[in-house]
Amino acid sequence: MDRDPRRPYLAMGLTAFCVLAGALLLFFALFHLSTILGFFGRIAGILRPIFMGMVLAFLLVPIHRRALAIFSRRLPAGWQSSRRVRGLVNLAAIVCSLLLAGLLIYLLLAMVIPQVWQSIVDLVTAIPDYITDFQSWLRTFLEDNPEIQAAVLSVYGSAAVSLEQWLNSDILPNLESVTTALEWLRSDLLSNVTGVVSGVSTVVVAALMLLKDVLIAIIVSVYVLARKEKFAAQSKKIVYSLMRPDHADQVVREARNAYRIMSGFINGKIVDSLIIGIICLACCNLFHFPYPALLSTIVGVTNVIPFFGPFIGAIPCILLIFIIDPLQSLYFALFILALQQFDGNILGPKILGDSTGLDSFWVLFSILLFGGLFGFAGMVLGVPVFAMFYSAVSRIVRHNLRRRRLPEETAAYLGKTGPVVPAEADGGDTK
Numbered sequence: 001m002d003r004d005p006r007r008p009y010l011a012m013g014l015t016a017f018c019v020l021a022g023a024l025l026l027f028f029a030l031f032h033l034s035t036i037l038g039f040f041g042r043i044a045g046i047l048r049p050i051f052m053g054m055v056l057a058f059l060l061v062p063i064h065r066r067a068l069a070i071f072s073r074r075l076p077a078g079w080q081s082s083r084r085v086r087g088l089v090n091l092a093a094i095v096c097s098l099l100l101a102g103l104l105i106y107l108l109l110a111m112v113i114p115q116v117w118q119s120i121v122d123l124v125t126a127i128p129d130y131i132t133d134f135q136s137w138l139r140t141f142l143e144d145n146p147e148i149q150a151a152v153l154s155v156y157g158s159a160a161v162s163l164e165q166w167l168n169s170d171i172l173p174n175l176e177s178v179t180t181a182l183e184w185l186r187s188d189l190l191s192n193v194t195g196v197v198s199g200v201s202t203v204v205v206a207a208l209m210l211l212k213d214v215l216i217a218i219i220v221s222v223y224v225l226a227r228k229e230k231f232a233a234q235s236k237k238i239v240y241s242l243m244r245p246d247h248a249d250q251v252v253r254e255a256r257n258a259y260r261i262m263s264g265f266i267n268g269k270i271v272d273s274l275i276i277g278i279i280c281l282a283c284c285n286l287f288h289f290p291y292p293a294l295l296s297t298i299v300g301v302t303n304v305i306p307f308f309g310p311f312i313g314a315i316p317c318i319l320l321i322f323i324i325d326p327l328q329s330l331y332f333a334l335f336i337l338a339l340q341q342f343d344g345n346i347l348g349p350k351i352l353g354d355s356t357g358l359d360s361f362w363v364l365f366s367i368l369l370f371g372g373l374f375g376f377a378g379m380v381l382g383v384p385v386f387a388m389f390y391s392a393v394s395r396i397v398r399h400n401l402r403r404r405r406l407p408e409e410t411a412a413y414l415g416k417t418g419p420v421v422p423a424e425a426d427g428g429d430t431k
Helices: 007-031 033-046 048-073 083-144 146-174 178-226 228-242 245-286 292-302 309-324 326-352 360-403
Strands: none
Touching (some): 007 033, 033 048, 048 083, 048 178, 048 245, 083 146, 083 292, 178 228, 228 245, 245 292, 245 326, 292 309, 309 326
């Protein structure tokens, strides 16, 4: 069969068209970047319950697998081959996973929220006493330092004059007559009250929308847990349809390794932060630090952030204690430093192990990069996400080194100024 002589020209024309279309799309994207980002942001807002459900299912997978294994072992041998029975067992495992997760969250909130609420109430109640103590300290300090007292009194005098002028020019003229007062109330105060009501309604609507998203996320998590094997099989089917079998095998291996890194880090970090919060609560009660439940909650939540988490949580806690007792704030700072060392050198490695395989520098790099791009979520997920890329790049580098018969160990390249290829690999004489 003769080859069509027009085929090369058709390929060239199609290539030129694709290049031109790609250039036009790039030009459009650069000059309408805000519109494109807004569109994707709207899509992300619509799909937010789906993402929340997938995250919830991701966290529940270990519990679901354990429950499914327990239920499957208790089935009679003749029932294990029934598809309907397996579906019912899978559904029972999903329900047990959700109930167990809900029970754990309820117990945690039931223990933490009342104490945190009481700590906040005590703090608000004690604020007038703190203000009185601060005024007494400030009065004594100014009496002992006349120069500072003179400067402060001059600033106070100018502020008092400004306040008096504002009262005489704005407030008092509006209160001279009933009509003027009503007009002033309508024009100034009513707009502020309307803004407050609007803000409260916005908060209520946001809370209802969040509740709706949570309910949808729970339903989505049930679907994901029930069909996770089918979704995984469909994904593998797509990969093998687009790539050569050996390349598809590599992609599947990388996906499994990424899941191992992500699940190991996130689940381990949640357990680690829970233990740190409990230890902090016990030690705060033991050392008689004020507001122990509030302090331990802040420390436990911020401990989810690798590397910087304990220090981010310690700063507001230290400031809160400093208002009450400056010396105790110093003791609390030393306690947080010791707790961070215990977590980083003993507890963290025991729970997390080498789930990420990253050096301390790359942990710091990933937290700063993803935290700057995506905020709190980036600081939490930046380390496992970067670890996945790091692991994939490391395997590619080792594969290429093996193809070139070069050593894979990093130590082989330390201080090398000459060739690193052994004489055997170079084909030279080894005698």
